[in-house]
Amino acid sequence: MAETVLMRNFGRADSHTLASYRGAGGYAAWDKAQTTEPAALVDEVKKSNLRGLGGAGFPTGMKWSFIPKSHTGPVYLVVNADEGEPGTFKDRYLLERDPHALVEGMLITARAIRSALGFVYIRGEYVQPWRRFSAAVKEAYDAGLLGRGFDIVVHRGAGAYICGEETGLLSSLEGKKGWPKIKPPFPAIKGAFGQPTIVNNVETLCCVPPIIERGAAWFAGLGTKTQGGTRMYSVSGRVKQPGVYEASVSITLRQLIERAGGVSGTGRLKAVVPGGGSAAILTADEIDVVMDVDGCRGAGTMIGSAGVIVMDESVSIPEALLVLARFYAHESCGQCTPCRESTGWIEKMVHRIVEGHGRKDDLDTILDVAKRGGGTTICAFYDGAIGPYISYVEKFRGEFEALCRS
Amino acid sequence: MPKVTIDGKEIEVEAGANLIEAARRLGIEIPHYCYHPGLSIAGQCRLCMVDIDKAPRPTIACNTLAADGMVVHTETDRVKETRRSIMEFHLINHPLDCPVCDQAGECWLQIYYMKHGLYDPRMTDEKVHKPKAVPLGPHVMLDAERCILCSRCVRFCDEITGTGELGIFSRGDRSEIGLFPGQDLENNYSGNVVDICPVGALTDRDFRFQVRVWYLDTTKSICPGCARGCNIDVHVNRKRPHHAGGRRVARLKPRFNDAVNAWWICDVGRYGFGSVDDESRIRFARQRGQDLTRDDALGLVIAALRDHAPDEIAILASADLANEDLFALRRLAEHRGIRQVAFRVPPATPAADDDFLLRADRHPNSRGAEIIGLDGDAAAILARCRAGSIKVLWVIGHDITAAGWPARDVADALEHVGSIIYTGTNDNGTSALATLVLPLAAWVERDGTFTNFLGRVQRFRAAVEPLGDALAGWDLFGRVLGALGGPVAGGRAELWFRELARTVPAFDGLSYQSIGDGGAMLAGAAPTTAPEPPARRANAAASVAEVSR
Numbered sequence: 001m002a003e004t005v006l007m008r009n010f011g012r013a014d015s016h017t018l019a020s021y022r023g024a025g026g027y028a029a030w031d032k033a034q035t036t037e038p039a040a041l042v043d044e045v046k047k048s049n050l051r052g053l054g055g056a057g058f059p060t061g062m063k064w065s066f067i068p069k070s071h072t073g074p075v076y077l078v079v080n081a082d083e084g085e086p087g088t089f090k091d092r093y094l095l096e097r098d099p100h101a102l103v104e105g106m107l108i109t110a111r112a113i114r115s116a117l118g119f120v121y122i123r124g125e126y127v128q129p130w131r132r133f134s135a136a137v138k139e140a141y142d143a144g145l146l147g148r149g150f151d152i153v154v155h156r157g158a159g160a161y162i163c164g165e166e167t168g169l170l171s172s173l174e175g176k177k178g179w180p181k182i183k184p185p186f187p188a189i190k191g192a193f194g195q196p197t198i199v200n201n202v203e204t205l206c207c208v209p210p211i212i213e214r215g216a217a218w219f220a221g222l223g224t225k226t227q228g229g230t231r232m233y234s235v236s237g238r239v240k241q242p243g244v245y246e247a248s249v250s251i252t253l254r255q256l257i258e259r260a261g262g263v264s265g266t267g268r269l270k271a272v273v274p275g276g277g278s279a280a281i282l283t284a285d286e287i288d289v290v291m292d293v294d295g296c297r298g299a300g301t302m303i304g305s306a307g308v309i310v311m312d313e314s315v316s317i318p319e320a321l322l323v324l325a326r327f328y329a330h331e332s333c334g335q336c337t338p339c340r341e342s343t344g345w346i347e348k349m350v351h352r353i354v355e356g357h358g359r360k361d362d363l364d365t366i367l368d369v370a371k372r373g374g375g376t377t378i379c380a381f382y383d384g385a386i387g388p389y390i391s392y393v394e395k396f397r398g399e400f401e402a403l404c405r406s
Numbered sequence: 407m408p409k410v411t412i413d414g415k416e417i418e419v420e421a422g423a424n425l426i427e428a429a430r431r432l433g434i435e436i437p438h439y440c441y442h443p444g445l446s447i448a449g450q451c452r453l454c455m456v457d458i459d460k461a462p463r464p465t466i467a468c469n470t471l472a473a474d475g476m477v478v479h480t481e482t483d484r485v486k487e488t489r490r491s492i493m494e495f496h497l498i499n500h501p502l503d504c505p506v507c508d509q510a511g512e513c514w515l516q517i518y519y520m521k522h523g524l525y526d527p528r529m530t531d532e533k534v535h536k537p538k539a540v541p542l543g544p545h546v547m548l549d550a551e552r553c554i555l556c557s558r559c560v561r562f563c564d565e566i567t568g569t570g571e572l573g574i575f576s577r578g579d580r581s582e583i584g585l586f587p588g589q590d591l592e593n594n595y596s597g598n599v600v601d602i603c604p605v606g607a608l609t610d611r612d613f614r615f616q617v618r619v620w621y622l623d624t625t626k627s628i629c630p631g632c633a634r635g636c637n638i639d640v641h642v643n644r645k646r647p648h649h650a651g652g653r654r655v656a657r658l659k660p661r662f663n664d665a666v667n668a669w670w671i672c673d674v675g676r677y678g679f680g681s682v683d684d685e686s687r688i689r690f691a692r693q694r695g696q697d698l699t700r701d702d703a704l705g706l707v708i709a710a711l712r713d714h715a716p717d718e719i720a721i722l723a724s725a726d727l728a729n730e731d732l733f734a735l736r737r738l739a740e741h742r743g744i745r746q747v748a749f750r751v752p753p754a755t756p757a758a759d760d761d762f763l764l765r766a767d768r769h770p771n772s773r774g775a776e777i778i779g780l781d782g783d784a785a786a787i788l789a790r791c792r793a794g795s796i797k798v799l800w801v802i803g804h805d806i807t808a809a810g811w812p813a814r815d816v817a818d819a820l821e822h823v824g825s826i827i828y829t830g831t832n833d834n835g836t837s838a839l840a841t842l843v844l845p846l847a848a849w850v851e852r853d854g855t856f857t858n859f860l861g862r863v864q865r866f867r868a869a870v871e872p873l874g875d876a877l878a879g880w881d882l883f884g885r886v887l888g889a890l891g892g893p894v895a896g897g898r899a900e901l902w903f904r905e906l907a908r909t910v911p912a913f914d915g916l917s918y919q920s921i922g923d924g925g926a927m928l929a930g931a932a933p934t935t936a937p938e939p940p941a942r943r944a945n946a947a948a949s950v951a952e953v954s955r
Contacts (some may be wrong), residue, residue, distance in 0.1 A: 038878050103772070177574070183448035334555065334581030335450045335575065341495040344579035348531040365528055372491035375463045376452050 003222060005210050005230050006203065007246045010097045018133045018139040023099035024064055026143065029209035033108040036212070041112035045208065047216035047229030054164075054201030055276065055304045056380070057227070057293035063111050066188035067196045072309040076171065076197040077110050077118040078187075078204060081133075082157050082164040086327060087276030087307030090232035091202040095129030097120070097223055098206070103145065105150070105205030108212055110150045113198050118152045121169050124159040161331035165379045167191075168333065174208035180379035181333045196374060203232060206302050223249040227292040231306055235260040238312035249292035249303075253282065256291060257310060265312035271396070272311065275304030277324050278384025280391035281317075301387070317356050317396040318403055321388060325350045328385040338373035339382035345369060346389055358404040408474040410704035413481060425478055426454055429666050434482055437518050439496075439604045440556035441468035444669045445565055448557050451516070453492045457482045464488050486522070499534045499579055500605075501551045507522065508608030508754025511589060511619040515554070516794055534579050543591030544573075545673060546608055550582040553607035555870035559583060559599035560900075566670065567762070568795050568941030571591040594760055597676045598669070601659060612677055613657045616650040617643045625869035626661060626923055630726060630849045631675030633767040635858035635925075636660060636667035638675070640869040653683045653953050654870045655850055663924055668936040672764045681848070686832040688845040700875040703844050704882075708889045710798045710825060711742055720746035720787045720796045723780050724803035724830075725769035728854025729863065730902035731879025732771070732778045733910070734895070735802075739780075741892035744792065748782035749775045752810030761940045766860060770849075774857035775926065777912045785811075791819035800827040802879075803846070807835030829882065845876035852878035853899040855921065861931030863913070865921050872917065 007273045009015045009024050021027070023373040033041060046061030078103065094102060106118045122130045134154050140146040147400055155173055161318060163178040172178035190199025207229055211219045221230035227249050231257055233360040238243045240261030247256060253274055263269045269284040280301035282289065289299040296303040329347035334340045346369060348361045370389040372381055393400055397405065412429050419428045426436045427443065439451035447469050455464035464485055469480075473726065479485065497515065504510040536550035560572045560583065571589040574581050585591060591599070593861040600610045600648045622641040629636040643649060643656045650656065658679055660671040679685070691703030698706075712720060721744060723735055724878070732749075739747050750772070757766045788811060790796050799820075806816050819837055820826060828840035831848045851872040857863050872878070880895075880902045888894040895905040900918050907913040912928045920926050927933055938946070 039749075127460065162577075182447065182466075184469075329578055332578035333576045335580065337450065337452050337492060337495045337554065338579060340555065340579050341498050344534065345498055345529060352531065373495070376455065376488065376492065378449055 002248055003230065004208055004247075005100075005219075005222070005243070006094065006101075006232055009101070010093070015097050016099055016135070016136065018100055018143060026100055026209075027104055029139040029213040030104050030107050030145070030199050033111055033212050036111075038112050038114055041108060041212065044216045045112070045211060048207075048211045048219040048334045049216075049223060050207050050211060050219065051205065051293055052201055052230050053203040053306070055302075056087060057303060060200065060204055063188065063200075064109070064198055066186070067113050067405050068189060068197065069374075071196050074117065074195045074197055075113055075115040076192045077106060077113060077115040078166075078170065078192055078197055078199045079106060079118065079120040079202060080164060080166060080199055081120055081122040081129070082169055083163045083202070083305070083363055084161040084305055087236055087273060087309040088233060088276050088323065089234045089236075090244050090306070092126055093128050093232070094202050095126065095133045097132075098307075099133040100140070101206040101209060102133065102202055102298065103140045103223065105208040107145065107150055108208050109198070109200065109205055111323055116150055117197070118150065119173055119192065120152060120154050121163070122154065122371055123164075124157045127347065130154065130156055146405065159325075160333075162333040162379075162381060163296070165381060168379065169199065170197065176191045177333075179333050180381070182378050200316075209281040224290065224292045224295070226294050233291065233306045233308055235310065235320045237308075237310040238265040238315065239265055239310045240264045247288075249393070251291050253287040253291055253308070256308060256377050257287065259372070260308075262279040262311075263310060263312050264312050266382060268313040270311045270313045270315055272316065273303045273307070273388075276307035277309075278302070278387050279304045280387040281395060283395055301391070304384075316354075317392055317399050321342065321392040322347075322350045322354050323390045328381075332385075336377040336379075336382070338376045339385070342369050342373045343382070343385060353400055353403050356403060358400070358403075360401060360404045363397060363400055366393055368398070407650040408472045408476070409475045410472040410474075410478060412478045419472050421471075422767070423472050423860075424472045425456060425472055428472040429467070429478070429480060434480055436467045437522055438468060439513075439514060439554055439722070440558060441603055442558050442669075445558060445561040445602075451492070451496070451554065451556050453489060453496075455488045455492070456480045457485050457487055468502050472658070489518075489522040489523050489661065493519055494525055494528075496554050497527075498529040499551070501533065501556070503552070507549075507552065507606040508609045508614050508619070509552075509603075513606055514604035515911065518706045518888060533591045536580075536582050536663040541611065542585055542608075543596050545596050545611055545677065546591050547611050547614060548583060549607055549609070550584075552605050552627060554584050554605055555581050555583070556604060558602045558604070559608055562595075562599050562602060563591070563593070565941050566598070566939040567593045567595050568939070568944050572599075578744070587891075594671060594672045594674060594764060595762065597673050598671070602669075610657065615652050616653065617646055617656050618649075621645040621649070622656055623869070625850070625867050627658075627850065627866040627869065628770065628864045628876060629658065629671055629675040629678075630770040630866075631672070631678045631857070632763075632765040633769060633859035634666065634763050634765050634770055634946075635770055635856050635862060635864050636671045636675055636763060637663035637864065637923075637925075639672060640679075642850070642869045644870065655679050655682050664936055665924065665934045666864075666936055667763055668860070669925060670763065670939075672760065672762070674764055679850070682850055683833050684832060686834070687848070687873055688830065688833055688837065688843060689876065691842070691844045691875060693842050700844075700877075703842060704885055704889070706842050707800075707827060707844065707886050710827065711738075711744075711886065712890060714743065714797050716743040716794070718797040719744045719800070720790065720798070721748075721800045722784060722787065722802060722804055722806065723749040723775060724751050725772040725775045726803050726849070727768075727775070727908055728776065728849075728852070728866075728899070729771065729774040729857060729913070730854045730899045731782055731883065732775050734880040734883035734887065734902055736778055736780060737892060737895075738887045741887060741890060746782060746787050746796070748784035748787055749780050749782050751804045751806060754808055756810065756812050762937060767859065771855040773859050774855075775862075777857065778906070778910055784840060788815060788819050791823050794822045796822040798824045799825075800829065801840070805834035805840065806837045831876070844882065845874055846882065847872035847876040847878045851876065854878070854880070855903060858925075859926065860934045861912075862918055862925045862934055863921055864925035865918060865923070882907065
């Protein structure tokens with residue numbers, strides 16, 4: 001079994017407190033970072049092969065290096081704690097059980113990117129994570145960790161999925177409607193309040209203290225060739241022991257399902273979503289995929305936020321798609337025409353099929369509409385939505401056809 | 407300056423120009439909805455996709471700056487297919503109620519569907535329903551089902567007027583334009599949102615259901631509503647006059663002029679044309695209520711001017727007259743030696759400048775009247791009337807009974823004047839008291855030029871025929887002048903302008919040709935630019951404050 005990095009403190013009593021965190025050696029990385037040049041911190045993270053764990057899998061150190069060197073005004077660090085990807089609940093655990101790991105990760109990152117102010121945008125429904133994290137911030141202020149060159153503002157979202165998209169999050173943080181922004185400019189050039197901004201996921205930043213403390217080589221060695229470390233897989237659906245599992249990113253989906261106790265329900269696996277609702281579905285024959293960014297990409301899906309949703313033989317794929325189609329139609333921000341219009345249209349078609357009023361040509365229409373809209377929008381929301389639209393219909397077409405009138 | 411190649415043609419554009427503008431310069435139209443050159447880039451309609459060499463997939467042209475060496479293709483199969491898809495998405499929830507939609511005929515959904523769509527509709531499910539015929543304010547009506555959510559109107563209210571009445575509410579395909587609680591769209595520029603709405607979502611409450619747009623003719627003109635002289639198009643309905651109860655002028659639309667009004671006009675100007683087709687229009691000359699032939703009426707004017715000593719005659723000219731009219735009037739006054747000529751009659755309720763285009767001076771040609779030399783003392787003329795020294799008072803356009811002068815003084819003055827000649831487009835309190843009334847052609851019925859308050863001379867053109875016996879000012883004054891043996895420039899406004907340019911130094915060198923469609927500055931006047939919109943000024947001030955803090 002791989003080393004426990006992110007969940008190392010979860011088992012400790014009062015793991016959310018500063019005392020407990022310090023007792024486990026917390027903030028040692030920050031002590032070390034304070035005597036390290038910012039550029040060296042960026043280099044270390046680059047070498048660790050840490051890749052963003054929020055969904056896109058972008059190399060973290062490289063992202064940090066995009067802050068313009070010539071910029072003299074403020075630089076902001078924004079933490080995306082708007083965990084909303086269907087099937088994902090890992091950040092919630094980190095915020096509730098090890099909030100100081102995030103504070104420490106933010107301190108180090110802020111030094112690396114020369115930021116004096118960080119915002120933590122927490123999903124509105126996450127009340128307990130917000131309480132725990134806010135308490136940790138207060139402790140950090142009281143202990144003099146914060147307020148000496150770096151401050152943290154905790155901001156609660158209002159429950160829109162799109163505010164988890166990094167620029168939608170920035171719009172929302174700025175007090176506007178949570179609409180993603182057109183790129184360019186990218187946030188590292190012009191982000192929150194028009195200033196260079198780095199947006200990182202909670203789990204990503206929680207990886208930073210161990211990297212600084214134990215070295216890039218150690219972290220890189222935990223993972224695969226192109227992605228370092230471990231990550232937290234949220235495993236839900238038809239498994240015997242659903243929950244969050246930390247594993248090396250080199251683990252396969254099959255191994256992961258086994259770690260979660262194996263398939264429940266009928267005991268016979270039908271399909272798995274490997275990386276949150278927006279990832280293309282895998283059939284029971286496709287679960288030997290390595291659960292890192294490139295492994296999943298190679299299998300035609302994505303690791304995304306590593307939300308693993310397991311479906312046994314009793315699950316209706318059309319009904320599962322309807323749940324997601326309804327979700328995307330409900331959560332599309334409405335800004336870009338293809339996404340706004342076709343999420344609603346596809347939901348109507350899937351709904352009709354599930355209700356028994358579908359026509360076989362609806363399936364071709366769903367596929368065509370999904371493919372036409374792909375890659376045409378401001379943000380990745382719609383590209384995420386078409387993952388399930390296309391894969392569910394293509395891989396389980398027979399199941400859909402059985403519901404359609406001839 | 408970057409050089410780009412678009413569809414095989416190379417063009418050099420200024421730095422900062424996007425691909426839509428660069429292509430436009432080559433005569434290539436990249437279809438778009440949300441992009442508007444006067445507003446920020448929204449990038450949300452997704453229609454302006456083009457292929458750029460080395461880019462993996464089509465890119466929106468509105469948010470792509472022309473860069474040196476960039477090679478752009480606007481008509482690849484992939485681009486065409488993308489456009490077709492985007493058009494389908496735009497239209498699946500659209501009600502397709504073109505037969506009852508005012509926008510039909512000038513609707514960019516219709517235009518682009520025919521040009522770039524032409525797919526077979528596949529959407530068979532129930533469309534999303536939204537509010538219809540919602541009045542947003544005094545001038546604008548919303549049909550949310552027709553809206554394609556391009557956000558131009560929202561950006562206009564945020565970025566131009568800074569009034570921020572509009573927002574987009576809800577999400578996904580339930581999104582709709584609406585007013586923030588407690589707000590009405592009643593700023594003085596609200597009509598512009600109708601102009602920039604590319605579809606039939608925002609329609610003009612004044613224009614709605616009056617006439618189909620394909621029956622309209624367009625004439626380039628200048629708004630006579632204030633001293634700014636915003637460039638406009640006059641849309642007239644000559645082909646189906648019965649459609650709007652005989653109303654000939656259907657609407658005014660802003661005409662782009664970067665030196666004056668950019669893309670915008672105010673509501674005061676836009677909806678200020680009602681008098682043109684109003685029942686109060688004077689069609690024929692009359693003497694004490696009895697209709698006269700035009701020649702008989704002119705004969706009476708000629709006699710009055712000939713038979714009275716010049717110092718017994720006073721003329722209240724109007725800054726609503728064109729430069730040509732005023733110059734003919736000046737010639738007439740000079741010829742007869744009439745020195746009591748003025749044009750500034752104080753308004754009953756003084757107006758104020760607004761924070762953008764509208765000027766306190768609600769006359770289009772005060773600067774012209776001033777420079778042509780008719781800026782006498784109107785109050786002194788009133789006083790001379792009261793003293794009984796004026797036998798003939800010729801009032802042009804003004805209603806001195808409803809001016810900023812004390813009513814008793816005016817009544818007193820009019821009692822002491824032997825004959826009051828009124829010349830104007832519409833009846834008013836003064837025409838009711840006049841001995842002799844002669845009709846004047848409204849501004850849409852004649853050619854001419856106005857000089858705006860910054861010294862910009864701009865042409866307006868006849869869009870419809872004068873009503874009844876109405877004449878243009880230069881024509882009326884010219885006929886009187888000719889009968890009195892004075893030098894007449896000719897039978898066209900342009901000939902009077904030519905004479906004006908020869909005579910008045912400030913107009914030296916100007917001609918209808920040099921004025922063109924965009925106007926030209928008086929000699930010595932500094933070039934003008936359209937004022938910064940209030941919202942931009944506010945933002946600029948805020949960032950200055952930010953820097954100095």
